[in-house]
Amino acid sequence: MAKIKTLFFCQNCGAQSAKWIGRCPSCGEWNTYVEEVIEKADTATANTAWKASTTVGSTPTKAAKPKPLGEILYEEESRLDTHDGELNRVLGGGLVPGSLVLIGGEPGIGKSTLMLQIAMHLGRLKVLYVSGEESEQQIKMRAERLGQQHAGLYILTETSTQNIFRQIDQLQPNVVIIDSIQTLHSSLVESGAGSVSQVRECTQELLKYAKETGVPVLLIGHITKDGSIAGPKILEHMVDTVLQFEGDRHLTYRILRTIKNRFGSTSELGIYEMQGSGLRQVSNPSEILLSQRSETLSGIAIGGTLEGNRPLLVEVQALVTPATYGTPQRSATGFDAKRLQMLLAVLEKRSGLRLGQHDVFLNIAGGLRLDDPALDLAVCAAVVSSLNDIPLAGEICLAAEVGLSGEIRAVSRLDQRLSEAEKLGFAEMYISQFNARGLDLSRYGIRVHPSGRLDEVLSGLF
Ligand code: TYD
Ligand code: MG
Helix, strand or coil, X not given: CCCEEEEEEECCCCCEECCCCCECCCCCCECCEEEEEEECHHHCCCCXXXXXXXXXXXXXXXXXXXXXXXXXXXXXXXXXXXXXXXXXXXXXXXXXXXXXXXXXXXXXXXXXXXXHHHHHHCCCCCEEEEECCCCHHHHHHHXXXXXXXXXXXXXXXXXXXXXXXXXXXXXXXXXXXXXXXXXXXXXXXXXXXXXXXHHHHHHHHHHHHHHHHCCCEEEEEEECCCCCECCCCHHHHHCCEEEEEECCCCCCEEEEEEEEECXXXXXXXEEEEEECCEEEECCCXXXXXXXXXXXXXXXXXXXXXXXXXXXXXXXXXXXXXXXXCCCCCEEEECXXXXXXXXXXHHHHHHHCCCCCXXXXXXXXXXXXXXXXXXXXXXXXXXXXXXXXXXXXXXXXXXXXXXXXXXXXXXXXXXXXXXXXXXXXXXXXXXXXXXXXXXXXXXXXXXEEEXXXXXXXXXXXXX
16 A cells, blocks of 8 residues: 655745644744645656656766766857847857746736747747647637747647657657646645645656757746745746736736746847737837826936846836825835835935825836836936926936935946937936046037036936
């Protein structure tokens, strides 16, 4: 009879324990331990090559020997072009053979749409799209909406990894897409689909398959409310690349962000727009973010920010009104609320503005969430513009950090921000005087105002 072993797993971080504990010693969360049954692997019937050796702690069959680094042969890995500029960018130049990529995102954000679209883009390759969430008909309907060629695309609606590997064995695909990892289950583990041990086991089997065959595997993973990929954090450690698909469900922009990448930079960003016929790549985001701008309104300032390696000009909107209730409200959408509080305090103390009796609302247009300190100056300008009800001239943009004593601090890669502003037809840019040093400002067709203090900037603007 199979020997049944149980362990307790933290559903938040994946830590394990032999007995139940109230508070996870690893992540500090309360009440997250759940008992999961683990059947010993040696008693299970192995029917695929990737299965038997997936047990953690099994002795390797072939012992590896240390090798001098100089003797290790290395070929520039030939990356697979996904025919999607934005995805290629976040992957660091294409899909690496044998890599395991996790695409996380909230339900309904468009993960399945993106993956199906990529599968169709891959054209001449044989792609297996495994769905545990939707029926064949539903996928077909979506594919019709996307309206592209899909000669080499195969759909499999299956959730058992053993059956999936059997099909993979027959089909021999070039790329495998799994929608989603939380729906898969392996017969090696007893607990239900989506539990920590199942997610870990299934990922391990897929990882082994990817590494042994060189076939890239794209996994879709759901995200919990607090922003982590549901189930274990260890999933993030196991895969090669973690991409996060985010955006406001009510707005059309979607951002694909690299969280981890073993084969490239993590500061990359892809931008898409959700349309009736699928996701469209947005190659020049600033133009769209600024398109709804009206020059005659107060409370708006344009900030020059960087998202990943990409310069972006965004519209910062502020609304400052006399507080109707006792405690004034401060609320920020797309910007850190604490940072807003800090900037308001600086404006009050260093520039003598009376904001204590005012409600302040801040919004970054386009549904973006930004944490670049270079937006500080634009936030201050938008607040002052709304407070005094004086609009800023339309061709002005700002890029500098504001310090606690009201000083204007330098930001990184100003040249990129300047070039972007120039490209989009801005005439003036306010920056820190420390940024201006060593930069040939005459090179840009834009008037640059280097400043040292917040007061200086405000008196220059209004
Ligand atoms: P979906 O890919 O199912 O999200 P996920 O897999 O992340 O849960 O995307 C669902 C949303 O996308 C749904 O609200 C409808 C919308 N959508 C479009 O706007 N246009 C399209 O062409 C498609 C296929 C979906
Ligand atoms: Mg889906």
